[in-house]
Amino acid sequence: MSAPPLTQLGRSRPQAAWHVATVAEVRRETSTAVRLTLDVPTWPGSEAGSHLDLRLTAPDGYQASRSYSIASSAPGGPVVLAVDELPDGEVSPFLVHEVRPGDQLEVHGPLGSFFVWRPGESDRPVQLVAGGSGVVPLYAIAAAHGAAGDTSPLRLLYSVRRPGDVLFADELAALRGPAFELELVYTREAPATWAGPVGRLDKEALAASTVAASARPRVYVCGSTRFVETIAAWLQDLGHAAADIRTERFGGL
Amino acid sequence: MATHLDGNALAGALSEVFRADVTAARARCAGCGGVSPIARAMVYPDAPGLVARCASCDQVLATIVDAGDRVFLSLSGMSTIELRR
Numbered sequence: 001m002s003a004p005p006l007t008q009l010g011r012s013r014p015q016a017a018w019h020v021a022t023v024a025e026v027r028r029e030t031s032t033a034v035r036l037t038l039d040v041p042t043w044p045g046s047e048a049g050s051h052l053d054l055r056l057t058a059p060d061g062y063q064a065s066r067s068y069s070i071a072s073s074a075p076g077g078p079v080v081l082a083v084d085e086l087p088d089g090e091v092s093p094f095l096v097h098e099v100r101p102g103d104q105l106e107v108h109g110p111l112g113s114f115f116v117w118r119p120g121e122s123d124r125p126v127q128l129v130a131g132g133s134g135v136v137p138l139y140a141i142a143a144a145h146g147a148a149g150d151t152s153p154l155r156l157l158y159s160v161r162r163p164g165d166v167l168f169a170d171e172l173a174a175l176r177g178p179a180f181e182l183e184l185v186y187t188r189e190a191p192a193t194w195a196g197p198v199g200r201l202d203k204e205a206l207a208a209s210t211v212a213a214s215a216r217p218r219v220y221v222c223g224s225t226r227f228v229e230t231i232a233a234w235l236q237d238l239g240h241a242a243a244d245i246r247t248e249r250f251g252g253l
Numbered sequence: 254m255a256t257h258l259d260g261n262a263l264a265g266a267l268s269e270v271f272r273a274d275v276t277a278a279r280a281r282c283a284g285c286g287g288v289s290p291i292a293r294a295m296v297y298p299d300a301p302g303l304v305a306r307c308a309s310c311d312q313v314l315a316t317i318v319d320a321g322d323r324v325f326l327s328l329s330g331m332s333t334i335e336l337r338r
Contacts, residue, residue, distance in 0.1 A: 111264035114292035
């Protein structure tokens with residue numbers, strides 16, 4: 001297959017637009033998160049790592065919108081999200097507790113071309129680092145990497161509080177293989193069979209469980225703002241170049 | 254929201270202004286002269302709009318205020334944006 005001209009490449013990226021989404025399925029993912037499957041007939045598809053803005057409109061016309069990373073999507077839908085409840089949130093409690101199949105939502109996307117991974121883009125190893133629900137775009141990257149049969153080495157370091165907090169647990173386990181390594185960090189409680197330490201990541205543990213800076217990995221870090229900034233600073237201390245570290249912060253406490 | 258976000262969060266608002274996504278585009282800070290992808294800016298969502306600041310020197314790069322039927326966009330803190338065709 002010959003490469004398409006550059007102008008076509010530029011245009012092949014899906015354009016952002018507003019779409020009407022119908023909730024097809026709401027599935028309890030963890031004690032605080034749900035997996036939402038949305039029917040979006042007009043959806044153009046999305047690159048792994050991108051997000052959308054979801055807008056809710058109250059009966060009195062008040063609107064609130066939030067960004068959610070896309071776990072998976074295909075042209076014409078479905079679009080799959082995982083939404084973790086933020087205790088003081090305005091949008092996530094509605095999505096976790098109230099939304100039902102058949103409900104309609106407005107989504108704007110796909111959005112973002114910075115925190116994305118494209119198959120075949122590079123032979124360099126890729127290190128993904130997730131804090132909590134920051135795993136969603138990184139799961140999308142791991143799934144796209146698997147689907148493309150990309151052989152560049154991919155590693156995911158995923159920090160969760162407890163075993164029951166792992167999002168896409170079965171899917172991530174199924175992706176494990178020669179080109180994809182998954183490592184979990186339990187900060188509060190580990191499975192009974194767990195032999196490793198329990199507790200927050202520190203710089204030494206990060207160094208021991210990620211691709212070494214000398215291998216020049218491309219690194220993606222997603223999580224709460226505090227998590228992302230802590231990890232990114234340690235990665236630079238460990239010798240990774242700032243330009244090799246892509247970050248996405250979702251706020252939080 | 255208790256803390257800041259980053260320039261990835263500007264993608265939705267900026268897509269209403271620019272033809273293609275610009276969060277991966279590099280911009281020059283009018284304060285310190287540093288060049289960095291817009292996605293690396295620090296974004297404060299608690300003002301009446303979104304305020305993007307330079308991650309290096311804290312200069313206000315951009316403000317975006319959604320006023321319903323209008324959007325107020327200031328890019329005065331960016332002296333150049335590199336747009337790919």
